[in-house]
Amino acid sequence: MFDFEPIGISAREASRGLASAGTEKKNEALRLIARELISRKRDILDQNRADVKAAEAKGVKSTLTDRLYLNEKRIEGIAEGVLKVADLGDPVGEVISGETRPNGLRIKKVRVPLGVVGIIYESRPNVTVDAAALCLKSGNAAILRGGSDAIGTNIVLAAIMRDCVKKAGLPENAIQLLADTSHESANALMHAHGLVDVLIPRGGAGLIRSCVENSTVPVIETGVGNCHIYVDSAANINMAVDIIDNAKTQRPGVCNACETVLVHRDIAEELLPKLKKRLDAHRVEIRGCKITKMILGSSVTDATEEDWATEYLDYILAVKVVDNIFDAVEHIRKYSTGHSECIVTDSLPAAEEFTSAIDAAAVYVNASTRFTDGFEFGLGAEIGISTAKLHARGPMGLRELTTVKYIINGSGQIRQ
Amino acid sequence: MFDFEPIGISAREASRGLASAGTEKKNEALRLIARELISRKRDILDQNRADVKAAEAKGVKSTLTDRLYLNEKRIEGIAEGVLKVADLGDPVGEVISGETRPNGLRIKKVRVPLGVVGIIYESRPNVTVDAAALCLKSGNAAILRGGSDAIGTNIVLAAIMRDCVKKAGLPENAIQLLADTSHESANALMHAHGLVDVLIPRGGAGLIRSCVENSTVPVIETGVGNCHIYVDSAANINMAVDIIDNAKTQRPGVCNACETVLVHRDIAEELLPKLKKRLDAHRVEIRGCKITKMILGSSVTDATEEDWATEYLDYILAVKVVDNIFDAVEHIRKYSTGHSECIVTDSLPAAEEFTSAIDAAAVYVNASTRFTDGFEFGLGAEIGISTAKLHARGPMGLRELTTVKYIINGSGQIRQ
Numbered sequence: 001m002f003d004f005e006p007i008g009i010s011a012r013e014a015s016r017g018l019a020s021a022g023t024e025k026k027n028e029a030l031r032l033i034a035r036e037l038i039s040r041k042r043d044i045l046d047q048n049r050a051d052v053k054a055a056e057a058k059g060v061k062s063t064l065t066d067r068l069y070l071n072e073k074r075i076e077g078i079a080e081g082v083l084k085v086a087d088l089g090d091p092v093g094e095v096i097s098g099e100t101r102p103n104g105l106r107i108k109k110v111r112v113p114l115g116v117v118g119i120i121y122e123s124r125p126n127v128t129v130d131a132a133a134l135c136l137k138s139g140n141a142a143i144l145r146g147g148s149d150a151i152g153t154n155i156v157l158a159a160i161m162r163d164c165v166k167k168a169g170l171p172e173n174a175i176q177l178l179a180d181t182s183h184e185s186a187n188a189l190m191h192a193h194g195l196v197d198v199l200i201p202r203g204g205a206g207l208i209r210s211c212v213e214n215s216t217v218p219v220i221e222t223g224v225g226n227c228h229i230y231v232d233s234a235a236n237i238n239m240a241v242d243i244i245d246n247a248k249t250q251r252p253g254v255c256n257a258c259e260t261v262l263v264h265r266d267i268a269e270e271l272l273p274k275l276k277k278r279l280d281a282h283r284v285e286i287r288g289c290k291i292t293k294m295i296l297g298s299s300v301t302d303a304t305e306e307d308w309a310t311e312y313l314d315y316i317l318a319v320k321v322v323d324n325i326f327d328a329v330e331h332i333r334k335y336s337t338g339h340s341e342c343i344v345t346d347s348l349p350a351a352e353e354f355t356s357a358i359d360a361a362a363v364y365v366n367a368s369t370r371f372t373d374g375f376e377f378g379l380g381a382e383i384g385i386s387t388a389k390l391h392a393r394g395p396m397g398l399r400e401l402t403t404v405k406y407i408i409n410g411s412g413q414i415r416q
Numbered sequence: 417m418f419d420f421e422p423i424g425i426s427a428r429e430a431s432r433g434l435a436s437a438g439t440e441k442k443n444e445a446l447r448l449i450a451r452e453l454i455s456r457k458r459d460i461l462d463q464n465r466a467d468v469k470a471a472e473a474k475g476v477k478s479t480l481t482d483r484l485y486l487n488e489k490r491i492e493g494i495a496e497g498v499l500k501v502a503d504l505g506d507p508v509g510e511v512i513s514g515e516t517r518p519n520g521l522r523i524k525k526v527r528v529p530l531g532v533v534g535i536i537y538e539s540r541p542n543v544t545v546d547a548a549a550l551c552l553k554s555g556n557a558a559i560l561r562g563g564s565d566a567i568g569t570n571i572v573l574a575a576i577m578r579d580c581v582k583k584a585g586l587p588e589n590a591i592q593l594l595a596d597t598s599h600e601s602a603n604a605l606m607h608a609h610g611l612v613d614v615l616i617p618r619g620g621a622g623l624i625r626s627c628v629e630n631s632t633v634p635v636i637e638t639g640v641g642n643c644h645i646y647v648d649s650a651a652n653i654n655m656a657v658d659i660i661d662n663a664k665t666q667r668p669g670v671c672n673a674c675e676t677v678l679v680h681r682d683i684a685e686e687l688l689p690k691l692k693k694r695l696d697a698h699r700v701e702i703r704g705c706k707i708t709k710m711i712l713g714s715s716v717t718d719a720t721e722e723d724w725a726t727e728y729l730d731y732i733l734a735v736k737v738v739d740n741i742f743d744a745v746e747h748i749r750k751y752s753t754g755h756s757e758c759i760v761t762d763s764l765p766a767a768e769e770f771t772s773a774i775d776a777a778a779v780y781v782n783a784s785t786r787f788t789d790g791f792e793f794g795l796g797a798e799i800g801i802s803t804a805k806l807h808a809r810g811p812m813g814l815r816e817l818t819t820v821k822y823i824i825n826g827s828g829q830i831r832q
Binding site: 016019020099101105107109112114115193197198212213216218219220236239242243245246247250351355356357359360361362363364365366367368370371372376377378388389390391393394403404405406407408409410411412413414415 | 432435436515517521523525528530531609613614628629632634635636652655658659661662663666767771772773775776777778779780781782783784786787788792793794804805806807809810819820821822823824825826827828829830831
């Protein structure tokens, strides 16, 4: 049987050492990691070849083996990412607020690490390093549970990172990888309430649902984005075409890509042919409602109920003509995953109605949904885009990997 | 079978109306509630008499029937609490941060209500009104699931509040009470992921554990406080006695009362007799370690492992003599519920070690743990003291009942 407890306890122990480690030591560890990833890239690539080969032999889909695959350039990219984390400000120790109460108590609210962060993710070795680096910088011990297909690569990456953490004088158990990639190990991590402070699943909707339904550890849901763009009757048509094209085709496999376009009926006949022409250049398949089909003809397939609810992550777009902004809002409320939603309009009342009525992490007026990202928002590297409402919403950077504590200094005050 | 879905859906619907309701309307509803609670106190007291009588007939403990019991003065106190909530600032709409990005995108992070808040609590009618008032002010729909013994009183209170909300022009389903107080209704609330945004259990350790273990809705743990006071060798002895006396006896039944005192061995012989003399005045039972017993004699009973872990909420204090501050920290780490912890010392290094090493919502130097409270911290009324690390830690006021959304205004920006 998989025994999580010793791992959890050593992570808690390590988190205490990390919490009081200074920024310089943490940055030293990160810079060492970046250097060692490069200098030991042969070891990494050898293991990665073996992982990819085994995955291919098992018949894993090519889109998935592509996520698993590393080459020199990708390793360099990962190392650069670690250096970027080193360059970010340290959130730990920030005094968020403070005051002296009438009775003389001096109260301050100080930012501290969460403690132990669990990350469950798929077979993407880059996540192993990204997540560990962000946890380290924010003073948290990381317990990584990656997908089984990447386990050989992940073991090498974790060993390199642990060496570097130790060399920098920090507890190596600040980074732990679960070598057991069975369902049982994921389950143990989900039930480690008291040993793990937060669980961040990174992956598809199924993984996230499983964590929400099974975990006793608090979960922050990330990264499922069924994002909509509503083109209002008062929209600039060319701007709408540019934004939809960008949001659909610039990188269709990511969570902030657009999946459904809603079009006000008054401009549907003008917009839709222009949009189709633009999307045809990327061979985007359009699945439309009846009116969309009437306007665009037989190349459009029928959108089903399932289409409205699907995050395609592909060159497919669902299109629906709506009677007015209220119908658009209703549709989004029904199908949105609370990630990124957009209105294209020149009407101020329409923009205000939309931004007020839509409940999502990011609500856009006249810009591509693709901007929902830590760097684009000026927050730096992120561990994911939270679609949860508690604790963190939107890009989860270093600050979102912390909590607070109140420190109260007195001189013998007692309560009356 | 208990069908939660229509309740959840109508709460979601109401939350949308509330989210865009202005502060004035919400305050009008709160002031109406305060007035109606007073003018309809006869109805409330009649129902409450019946509830108390039924509880007594069932053999419910007197400490519990006391929590259930209302009289005119208590109703006036509840109404005053509602007025205080009306007087607090409205957190909704606050722009927390914002900037214009190099590409011209104007990004702002705005405070918005969570949506639908579920509260599971025991047979305390005051919680029905307190929780509903705080949710209303913060723009959230409340679903209240109180204990079965108070159901008659709660039904009247909820009906009064719903009337007032409606009179103020707000959706009455902003406040809903589950009339079904079976285990099934609590369970349905815990599994309403997607319909309920957060679940706040208010009550004993068992209730909170049950929510954490069973809920798929995010839970914020509140109110379990196994609070310690460590008296360092460099402590002012009289100050230590005053603080311990206050933290133990000023109101022993609350979560920020002190349950265990840890005493540095170098001052144990001086402190303990003085402390015992002071606590004897309140007939506090001391359960001590071996050394404590040697110093204080046979009136002290043996503390067991269970004592260190128990939140007495009573006139009982566990006392342990420790070798040094590190042993004190170790003990607290093992048994703390992360609520409020205190050191009494005149040593700056000791104070710094303690406040850095202890991971709790509130860490005190030379003051009573009894101050952990929304009003004492200057935050106003609170829905509970969070001992969780995510989203809210310490007193949970109106701001902690909100989340954020990013609103991004552009002029056609697309991502390169």
